[in-house]
Amino acid sequence: MNKEMRLQTITKLISEHEIKTQEELGLWLHNSGLQVTQATISRDIRELKLIKVPSKEGSLKYSFKVNQDHFISEKLRHKLKDALINMEVINYFVIIKTLPGHAHSFGALLDSMELDGKAGTICGNDTCLIICRSPEESERIKQQIEGLQE
Template sequence: MNKEMRLQMISRLISDHEIKTQEELGQWLHTSGLQVTQATISRDIRELKLIKVPSKDGRLKYSFKIDQDHYISEKLRHKLRDALIGMEVINYFVIIKTLPGHAHAFGALLDSMEISGKAGTICGNDTCLIICRSPEEAVSIKQQIALYQE
């Protein structure tokens, strides 16, 4: 079996099953009739850009980046609903006011998202400051975040 076919098989296995370890992936490949080394599995995971995300049982499983983006979007949607007090734009900044203790969670979620025009975030206890590359991008970023509230 060539490399492309092996990568397709791994992709299908990751899509169909909650695979949590390289050893488990190796067992699934073996069951499918393919003998591979741990080093090959590791390289294939890197090439497919697989990441670990929480599974239904709370442990980590392999997944594709697209799934991770969906997971982050859902977390942001819930965080906005549960802890947002308000947002405003001032020049190059978007200021997010939260319930006490929630600003860092907003910052971590926003930092993990690729948002055009965002230079970074600084968070305190109840305020998350998004530093933008221009005042126009600050308005755009606020609008993009607001879409998660709908």
């Protein structure tokens, strides 16, 4: 079985089951007819960007990074409450003014979020610049961020 099929199998297994360890994932793959080494499983986990999140029972299980968007939004919500001075749109840009020393953490949170229309961020000490793909998308991104403040 080629790598892409193996990654698809892992994606399906992680989506359908609460897999907590690499050894458990190896057993599921073995039961699916795949013989893989621990090193291969480890590389596949990195490539799929799997992370550990709390399971229903409270232990940790593998999940996909996209499931962290809620946690990132919560962190950004708190950061907006604690350190935002103001935010404005100028053409293709959203300019976020923060308390001194907070712009980089805004940038890191924004970079880890999937915001349609965002090309990237540039941050200084107290200013975070979001570069957008169109003026309309910059206004929409600003509204999306403001929506987190409510």
